[in-house]
Amino acid sequence: MRARRAVTITDVAAATGVAPSTVSRALHNPGRVSAATRERVEEAARRLNYVPNSQARALSSGRTGTIAVLVSDVTNPFYFGLIRGTQRQLKAAGRAQLLIDTEDSGDHEAEMLLSMRRSLDGAILAASRLPERRLAALAEEIPLVTVNRNVRGVPSVVIDTPAGIDLAVEHLLSLGHRRIAYAYGPENSWSNRARWQALRAAGVRYGHPFVRVGPFPRGRAFGSAAADALLNTGATAFIAFNDLLAIGILTRLRERGVRVPGDVSVVGCDDIFGADFCNPPLTTLTAPIEQAGRTAVSMLLARLVPAGPGPGRRTVLLPTHLTIRDSTGLAP
Amino acid sequence: MRARRAVTITDVAAATGVAPSTVSRALHNPGRVSAATRERVEEAARRLNYVPNSQARALSSGRTGTIAVLVSDVTNPFYFGLIRGTQRQLKAAGRAQLLIDTEDSGDHEAEMLLSMRRSLDGAILAASRLPERRLAALAEEIPLVTVNRNVRGVPSVVIDTPAGIDLAVEHLLSLGHRRIAYAYGPENSWSNRARWQALRAAGVRYGHPFVRVGPFPRGRAFGSAAADALLNTGATAFIAFNDLLAIGILTRLRERGVRVPGDVSVVGCDDIFGADFCNPPLTTLTAPIEQAGRTAVSMLLARLVPAGPGPGRRTVLLPTHLTIRDSTGLAP
DNA sequence: ATTTGAATGGCAATCGTTTGCCAGAATTTG
DNA sequence: CAAATTCTGGCAAACGATTGCCATTCAAAT
Numbered sequence: 001m002r003a004r005r006a007v008t009i010t011d012v013a014a015a016t017g018v019a020p021s022t023v024s025r026a027l028h029n030p031g032r033v034s035a036a037t038r039e040r041v042e043e044a045a046r047r048l049n050y051v052p053n054s055q056a057r058a059l060s061s062g063r064t065g066t067i068a069v070l071v072s073d074v075t076n077p078f079y080f081g082l083i084r085g086t087q088r089q090l091k092a093a094g095r096a097q098l099l100i101d102t103e104d105s106g107d108h109e110a111e112m113l114l115s116m117r118r119s120l121d122g123a124i125l126a127a128s129r130l131p132e133r134r135l136a137a138l139a140e141e142i143p144l145v146t147v148n149r150n151v152r153g154v155p156s157v158v159i160d161t162p163a164g165i166d167l168a169v170e171h172l173l174s175l176g177h178r179r180i181a182y183a184y185g186p187e188n189s190w191s192n193r194a195r196w197q198a199l200r201a202a203g204v205r206y207g208h209p210f211v212r213v214g215p216f217p218r219g220r221a222f223g224s225a226a227a228d229a230l231l232n233t234g235a236t237a238f239i240a241f242n243d244l245l246a247i248g249i250l251t252r253l254r255e256r257g258v259r260v261p262g263d264v265s266v267v268g269c270d271d272i273f274g275a276d277f278c279n280p281p282l283t284t285l286t287a288p289i290e291q292a293g294r295t296a297v298s299m300l301l302a303r304l305v306p307a308g309p310g311p312g313r314r315t316v317l318l319p320t321h322l323t324i325r326d327s328t329g330l331a332p
Numbered sequence: 333m334r335a336r337r338a339v340t341i342t343d344v345a346a347a348t349g350v351a352p353s354t355v356s357r358a359l360h361n362p363g364r365v366s367a368a369t370r371e372r373v374e375e376a377a378r379r380l381n382y383v384p385n386s387q388a389r390a391l392s393s394g395r396t397g398t399i400a401v402l403v404s405d406v407t408n409p410f411y412f413g414l415i416r417g418t419q420r421q422l423k424a425a426g427r428a429q430l431l432i433d434t435e436d437s438g439d440h441e442a443e444m445l446l447s448m449r450r451s452l453d454g455a456i457l458a459a460s461r462l463p464e465r466r467l468a469a470l471a472e473e474i475p476l477v478t479v480n481r482n483v484r485g486v487p488s489v490v491i492d493t494p495a496g497i498d499l500a501v502e503h504l505l506s507l508g509h510r511r512i513a514y515a516y517g518p519e520n521s522w523s524n525r526a527r528w529q530a531l532r533a534a535g536v537r538y539g540h541p542f543v544r545v546g547p548f549p550r551g552r553a554f555g556s557a558a559a560d561a562l563l564n565t566g567a568t569a570f571i572a573f574n575d576l577l578a579i580g581i582l583t584r585l586r587e588r589g590v591r592v593p594g595d596v597s598v599v600g601c602d603d604i605f606g607a608d609f610c611n612p613p614l615t616t617l618t619a620p621i622e623q624a625g626r627t628a629v630s631m632l633l634a635r636l637v638p639a640g641p642g643p644g645r646r647t648v649l650l651p652t653h654l655t656i657r658d659s660t661g662l663a664p
Numbered sequence: 665a666t667t668t669g670a671a672t673g674g675c676a677a678t679c680g681t682t683t684g685c686c687a688g689a690a691t692t693t694g
Numbered sequence: 695c696a697a698a699t700t701c702t703g704g705c706a707a708a709c710g711a712t713t714g715c716c717a718t719t720c721a722a723a724t
Binding site for chain 4: 018020021025032037058059060061
Binding site: 385393394 | 709713
């Protein structure tokens, strides 16, 4: 009933008067056949509207042409840019993107990856929740590139927010702030730990011991709790684990009648969609998210060609910059 | 070098002492073998950590287990919820989701679909840009469900924003607004046309001829042009094609010193991420986007089982409701 | 006891490619 | 001009499942 039998390589072969193997080579290994036959094959393929069956090809060649992109939560705006970046680059390389939502669970992540490893050429792990050991083990099974997660032996692209944190601190210090508090995010987030790490180091360096509150779960909703806790520290400037939390904090501060930046300043991380139009617009560490996606894809694809140029760069560090908007101002 | 040879159905068969065909049946067609053998097979499969090769399975059975979801722009927040909805439902059904960004081009859309039709069990078209004829033709090739696009013969789930428009109009009329202007979106958007359609009809019904400005391309950036044009109409209330545009309009109005809702009221459509924390929070038509995604998947899967329950509902209409926030108020 | 039919399991073809190997033709080399 | 290479193209064996068909076995019905 559905779609009459598809055009196969055999049909093209018959139409051209050559063997199927020749068609295969003409199409995917041009150097292997004479120019004349190649042209005849191509013509016939075009005429018959032949499109290779990727299943069959995957079966015999072992390459599937699809790359999985695993995110912990598709609705987290942070991933939008990332997904767009991977999508672009993959499309340009003629590959398909399998999007997987791991629902923030490492087990889920591993299970998905393992069960699909036969159907994948590789995977990009944006924000893996897996412990180092399991991640490394998984990388043995299937080519992997991580984003914002640095594990020995697994290539990764990481956005250098820690360096950005220094920029934020300088910015706040220059505005006269001396007490800075950090809203600590989920313990299972590598970025979160790295950010706090950097902030604490900066605090020591400048001789102002910065404090932290939390941890708080992911999501704007917990901005309320975070805001209350932050106010309680007596700090005049807050840095939030990410923009989502920062926006939640902003909302709560408004509710409580605390003026931003009159009374306190707030800095976010990532510069997600919405950071520029929330109220007030958020000063934040702008991360090159889309570029991270593109880079991750490039690294992964580079590893897939057998004659890869050596091991390639193992870790690519992408710089961030501080985007100053209206949520930071002079210390009161 | 990579991953020692995988465990195949033959290995399981050997370990159990039965034929491969029996293993296949035990695993996917339980009624066909005795309970005893099935258990032995299952045990062996578990022990050997067998995971079927989906390529091979697709090749012989014709079913691939993956569904494509086509969106016109992955970074449009409207799709976030949709993608989450489809993701959820597909995962529950044990299927994979291939995400495709058509970059707002019908040609691209058709080309992708055609070239992947062998690797797909079906596709969900969120916001197709294809003309009716081509869409209908494509539906012959591959099982399709559209979202927010109604084409004869193609099952669809549409979010009933037109009905919502009436709610918005009543809301605005009750606040004393008499002149309402619509910011018209891209001509190639079915939803946009439907919304204007509904608004115009309401205008006629209530005896207040509503006007429109535009069309404006997708994206927040064009909110500036839209805002200026809207102000120029002399209307006191604006309804925007979607929230993205509405937020852009809000930004521009603030720039120009126009107070919202003091001077003018603004209503958006969709209730995307950000509509609740922009400045001021946006009154909007809340669409059950995630549910739309889930429903689309259910409809598609229902069509795939051979003994489907008849043709099923062809079009599912999902209701919207008006979420009143701070961008609407009494007419000046 | 014979017939019937259901339940169970195996054989082998098939799905559409890719690719190692081989043979003949064409070309280069000494 | 003979020998050695390089080019081309075909054959056939995978790749790992599914499934139509057949052969047994075993129980139920006559």
